[in-house]
Amino acid sequence: MSKGQTIGSTAILPGAAAEAPPEVAATPGKRIALLRVLGPGHVWALGVGIVLVGEYMGWNFAVGKGGPVAALTACWLAGILYTCVAMIDSEITSTVAAAGGQYAQAKHIIGPLAAFNVGLYLVMAYTMLEVSNAIVTGDLIEAFLANHGIPGSVDKRAFMVLTIVALAFLNYRGVLASLTLNLLITAAAFVAIVVLFLATQPWAPGAVLQHQSLFVELPYGSLGILAAMHFGLWFYLGIEGTTQAAEEVRSPARALPLGTMTGMMTLLIAATATWYVCSGLMPWEYLGQAVTPLYDAGRLTGNPYLEVFLFFGTLFATVASANGCINDASRAWFAMGRDRYMPAWFGAVHPTYRTPYRSIVFFVPIAILFAISTPLDQTITFSILSGLLGYTLMALSIILFRRKWPLGTIARGYVHPMHPLPCALLLILCIVTYVAVFLGYGTQLVAMMTFYITASAWFVLHRYKYVRRGDQFTMHWPRPKGY
Amino acid sequence: MVEIMNWGAWGIAAALALWMGADLLRVNRTYGEDYLLSSEEGEIIDAETGETAARS
Numbered sequence: 001m002s003k004g005q006t007i008g009s010t011a012i013l014p015g016a017a018a019e020a021p022p023e024v025a026a027t028p029g030k031r032i033a034l035l036r037v038l039g040p041g042h043v044w045a046l047g048v049g050i051v052l053v054g055e056y057m058g059w060n061f062a063v064g065k066g067g068p069v070a071a072l073t074a075c076w077l078a079g080i081l082y083t084c085v086a087m088i089d090s091e092i093t094s095t096v097a098a099a100g101g102q103y104a105q106a107k108h109i110i111g112p113l114a115a116f117n118v119g120l121y122l123v124m125a126y127t128m129l130e131v132s133n134a135i136v137t138g139d140l141i142e143a144f145l146a147n148h149g150i151p152g153s154v155d156k157r158a159f160m161v162l163t164i165v166a167l168a169f170l171n172y173r174g175v176l177a178s179l180t181l182n183l184l185i186t187a188a189a190f191v192a193i194v195v196l197f198l199a200t201q202p203w204a205p206g207a208v209l210q211h212q213s214l215f216v217e218l219p220y221g222s223l224g225i226l227a228a229m230h231f232g233l234w235f236y237l238g239i240e241g242t243t244q245a246a247e248e249v250r251s252p253a254r255a256l257p258l259g260t261m262t263g264m265m266t267l268l269i270a271a272t273a274t275w276y277v278c279s280g281l282m283p284w285e286y287l288g289q290a291v292t293p294l295y296d297a298g299r300l301t302g303n304p305y306l307e308v309f310l311f312f313g314t315l316f317a318t319v320a321s322a323n324g325c326i327n328d329a330s331r332a333w334f335a336m337g338r339d340r341y342m343p344a345w346f347g348a349v350h351p352t353y354r355t356p357y358r359s360i361v362f363f364v365p366i367a368i369l370f371a372i373s374t375p376l377d378q379t380i381t382f383s384i385l386s387g388l389l390g391y392t393l394m395a396l397s398i399i400l401f402r403r404k405w406p407l408g409t410i411a412r413g414y415v416h417p418m419h420p421l422p423c424a425l426l427l428i429l430c431i432v433t434y435v436a437v438f439l440g441y442g443t444q445l446v447a448m449m450t451f452y453i454t455a456s457a458w459f460v461l462h463r464y465k466y467v468r469r470g471d472q473f474t475m476h477w478p479r480p481k482g483y
Numbered sequence: 484m485v486e487i488m489n490w491g492a493w494g495i496a497a498a499l500a501l502w503m504g505a506d507l508l509r510v511n512r513t514y515g516e517d518y519l520l521s522s523e524e525g526e527i528i529d530a531e532t533g534e535t536a537a538r539s
Contacts, residue, residue, distance in 0.1 A: 032518060034522065145485060151485070158496070165500050338522060338523075350510060364503075
């Protein structure tokens with residue numbers, strides 16, 4: 001469906017709906033769909049764009065929890081966890097090419113209750129991440145103006161609200177412009193990390209980087225590695241968001257695996273380079289509580305151009321992340337509305353821009369409310385925990401997927417190797433991270449589990465009667481093995 | 484200068500929010516609900532490529 005697509009009895013060409021007069025567009029029998037305009041680059045930008053802000057800030061709290069070695073270990077262990085996520089995601093999504101990503105996967109493979117929960121995890125994870133990014137944007141602008149001696153008091157709330165509303169507006173107007181912007185600013189933010197890495201002359205130890213004098217091993221022992229796992233996720237949290245573009249890419253079976261895998265490679269490189277530069281420029285006691293470690297690293301090189309470049313890198317990464325989160329939260333909510341898991345009203349597509357416009361607008365006031373009222377660490381923790389719950393169900397998903405539809409029974413765009421090793425690794429690393437989160441944020445973990453259990457009870461006892469039970473399963477697959 | 488930036492940010496945010504709200508209402512009134520809600524989950528057309536590569 002690259003040039004046009006046939007939906008029902010009507011051929012809809014990209015842009016055709018924009019030109020159709022309302023009375024024609026609303027004729028009974030005519031149908032509408034999200035616009036298939038994205039390529040692998042946009043998928044890469046969506047995934048890396050959401051995550052790269054984690055390299056600019058947040059990951060370094062892992063250093064505070066266990067020292068630099070623990071942070072590097074957590075970085076690579078989390079890298080393994082997310083590589084497993086990306087592999088599993090790529091296989092399932094190249095087959096279940098639907099908006100909603102993991103929600104649609106869980107619906108087809110596990111069942112409605114799991115799908116409802118995964119949908120909620122996605123919406124919560126991305127909305128809280130969007131809120132965190134909006135808060136950070138306000139903080140960044142305030143810090144930059146203060147650092148440059150510009151007099152006056154910045155109203156951070158104005159910039160938080162502007163970030164949320166302006167990016168929602170961009171998403172409302174169309175996915176192509178929105179993710180093309182993400183492609184540009186994410187690439188710029190990644191280049192900023194590479195430039196910083198090269199500027200610190202890693203080929204000449206001691207010239208700029210002072211690992212020998214700054215390095216300590218494990219100040220809190222091996223327990224520090226476990227504690228660091230919580231923030232180790234921050235290096236990659238959100239890469240699974242690539243799957244939300246499934247209904248808007250021109251070739252899902254090719255673009256989704258390609259965009260997700262290259263995104264994961266980009267993040268592994270960026271994460272390791274970030275750790276190497278920062279741990280060679282700052283004592284771990286400072287690095288472990290810095291707000292903007294990469295920007296600080298840029299300042300410590302003494303190069304004013306690099307400092308400005310890293311400021312814009314940080315700002316771009318933050319904006320790209322918020323932009324991707326708005327895209328993903330709205331697609332997940334839209335998919336749930338379309339299946340009646342949430343009110344059907346949210347399943348509408350804009351006739352001109354072909355975006356889930358009601359879902360996009362719905363989250364604007366919610367995000368603003370959280371941004372001006374909730375502390376940053378709570379929104380971040382809420383996001384991490386929701387993501388972690390989703391990854392756990394993903395491991396279950398792939399086991400059931402391979403068991404119900406073995407290789408060869410349905411067409412797959414990508415088949416991940418070494419099954420069930422990635423699934424087993426994912427489960428083990430999720431359990432380790434739950435322990436780490438429980439040690440640091442036990443109350444929030446219990447509170448969140450209570451919230452999701454209550455929501456599940458509401459779904460089973462009240463909401464499920466509205467779900468169109470047969471119509472929600474749209475994949476033309478054979479009957480599952482054993483059923 | 485910072486004061487102008489603050490008010491500018493509020494002003495732009497308000498204008499964009501109003502535009503989105505107005506457009507949402509206009510679309511809801513102009514088009515039928517059946518048409519707006521007629522989207523269905525997508526299907527893929529090029530899956531055999533990866534399957535063939537994995538089995539070879």
